[in-house]
Amino acid sequence: MYYPEDLVEEIRQRNDIVDVVSEHVKLKRTGNNHMGLCPFHNEKSPSFSVSGQKQMYHCFGCGVGGNVFTFVMEYENYSFVEALKYLAERVNITLPEQEYSEEAKKKKDLKGQLLEINRQAAKYFFYQLKSERGTIAYEYLTNRKLSDETISKFGLGYSNKYSNDLYQYLKQLGYSDEILKQSGLVSIDETKGAYDKFWNRVMFPIMDVNNRVIGFGGRVMGEGEPKYLNSPETLLFDKSRNLYGLNVARTSRKHNMLICEGYMDVIALHQAGFNNAVASLGTAFTGLQANLLKRYTSEVLLTYDSDGAGTKAALRAIPILKEAGLSIKVINMQPYKDPDEFIKALGADEFQKRIDEAQNSFYFEIEVLERDYDLNDPEQKTKFFNEVAKKLLVFTEEIERNNYIEAMDRKYHVGFDNLRKLVNHYGATLVPTQTVIKKVQERSNKRVTAEDSMKQASKLLLTWMIEDIRLFQKLNGVISEKDFDGELYQTVARMLFQQYKEQGQVIPAKIINQFESKEEQSEVASLFSTTFQEEMSMLEKEKALNDLVYRIKKYSLDLRSRNVTDIEQMQSLIKEQVDLQKLHISLIDG
Structure with a gap:
């Protein structure tokens, strides 16, 4: 609409x-x-x-x-x-309602259609679970101690053994092969024809924070690989930007979030009353997921599997979560492998005790590190403390770092001063490396092409024009949209000049609305956001403005002169070049 x-x-x-x-x-x-x-x-x-x-x-x-x-x-x-x-x-504005005509329905955006396809697929999978065909999947879920209420809450379903049932169902609803292929639910092959992505699997609908189905996970029934299968990347589904269960967890009103490895762990925790549990979607934890969590909490508790793979996953996730500014603790679930097993064996009250006793993530990292060394061997013990010292460098604030050095001293009796000297030693060795990197970056930054330089100058002038709209009058007849280099720059300049002409003001935010892609909108925003030296006298600003306009105009004239085709164009360019030599824009006279 x-x-x-x-x-x-x-x-x-x-x-x-x-x-x-x-x-x-x-x-x-x-x-x-x-x-x-x-x-x-x-x-x-x-x-x-x-x-x-x-x-x-x-x-x-x-x-x-x-x-x-x-x-x-x-x-x-x-x-x-x-x-x-x-x-x-x-802001309490009521949007007009409008019935969609048949033609308008066909024009609904692709994203809307894909969301509807996923919704219909989720309904179909749920229906199959409750049918005779779904007995194997339903028994699997009930044997995992899931109630009917939980099954319904998470919309769990079943994709049956026939490899194109969902395809046939969605075709009956009028969807084309092309859009079904884009949904990630159907594969279409010239030789094999159309077949479902998921078959003979318990289905887990994956929802975004607004409770819209954006993808699916499927757990195979019986033998088969892979054991768990997720939807491929689509317009709706990006594994690195979403978390399973977040649509419920974000409203839990608890001060922290529990991060699990799998769907069943999340579901088991929710059923046990821990409705602040989420899981990553079959991939290593990402910075985007950490930032997503940061919107809803400041503390996370890792409940990854207690085996070797789970420990490695936790060690990878901790620095990513720290980078996002989150506080992290690790829950010890031993002797059980995961939250699902733990709760089945000991119940929710015991799991709450483990939450209350959750370990500081740095202590967890050191505990895992210690497993690689024999502390009864002096050589091994020395290597261990060297590794601990390197890890302590993660704390950039001296007070916090000293607190952790003190904690390590209490546990291992290494000596506060000894460990601090070791930390300082490793900290000092990092400085030359960082200096070299910085110098390389500085040299690289100096290699700016003429085109890049003009783009930066154009951004600076456009920003200056919206900051001080007097420039529109002062630049009238001096600079026009054709003097800006590049189609986007010229389009934005034309919109600005038009806005000022018609309204006597400029509204950058309104111009951004005229561009559809996020990339273009970001680039347009950058044209209005260039920083320049504000602490200048009026005379300094005036000189800077004249230099800037001269550079842009001269570059434009030089570029146009290379493509001149007739004598009239040449005469016009010569006149503009002569006028440019006389250019002086005054800011002092208002």
Whole structure:
């Protein structure tokens, strides 16, 4: 459904971007802008800038940017219409309802169609589980002590032994082979024909935080490989950006989250009353998943399997979670392998005790490290303490590092001063390496092409123009959109000039709405977010502006002169080149 541009603009204007972003990201006012840690990539120093004046955001670290619609779309993984509805509801604007015609139904966006296909597939799998065909899967789940209530809560199902049943069902609903292929539920082969991705498996619908089915996991019944199979990457499903069970866990009102390895662990914990459990989706834990958790909690407890593979997975996850700014503890489930086994054997009360006794993640790392050394052997013991010292470098604050050195001394009686000297020794050896890397980066940064230099100059001028709209009048007849290098730059400049001409003002956030892809929106936001030296006198600013305009105009004239085709064009260019030599833009006269 399409909404009038005026209505879209009203919703944007009434949703102040600083207020909206502040609901998800901790911001601190810095000058005219607000800064915070970017929610779209891991970082320790704030590079995420939100401008109330421009009503847009831009990350100087990863380059994302846009207006309030872009932020909600990216943060919540919404389509534009979903973001529009969310923001309209936020400011009590009622969107007009409209019945879809048959033609309009066909034009519904691809994402909407894929969501509907997944919903229908989840219903079909659930129906199959409760049918005679699904007896094997239903008995598997009940033997795992799952109640009917839990089975229904998680929408568990069954894909039967016939390899194209789901395909035939979805075809009856009118879906084409092309879109079914894009859903990840069906494979279409020239020789084999169409066949289902999942068959003879217990099915686990995977939902996003808004309870929409975005993919599936399937556990094979009987013999077969792989034991667990997930949907492939689709427009909806990205394993690295989602967590199983988060749609329920995010509303649990508990101060922490439990991270498991598998679907059954999550389900068993929820059934036992621990509805703050989630699991990664068959892959190693990622930074994107850590950032996703950070939206809902500040502390996580790892309940990975207690075997070797689970221990390795926990050791890989800990630094990723720390990088996202989360506090981490590790739950000891021995002598049982996983939460599912533990709860079946000892019950929920005993598991709560294990939660209460969860181990500091650094202590867990040291405990695992200790298994590789014989501390009765002086040589092995020395190597162990050297490795401990290296690990202590992860604590960048001296007070925190000293506290952990003291804790290691209490446990291993190594001597506080001895261990601190060892830590300082390894810390000192890192400095030269970092210095070399920095110098290499600096040399690399100096190799800037003329084109890159002009793009940076263009960004600077566009930012300056929206910061000081007097420049539109002062640059009238001097600079036009054709002087900016590149199609996107020229398009944005044309929109700015048009806005100023028609409204006497410029609204960067409104211009961002004119671009569809997230990549273009981020790049446009960067054109309005270039930083420049603010601590300058008026005369210094005036000189800087004249130099900037001269560079852009001269580059444009030089470029156009290479493609001149007739005498009139040549005469026009010569005149502009002569005028350029006389250029002087004054800022002092207002």
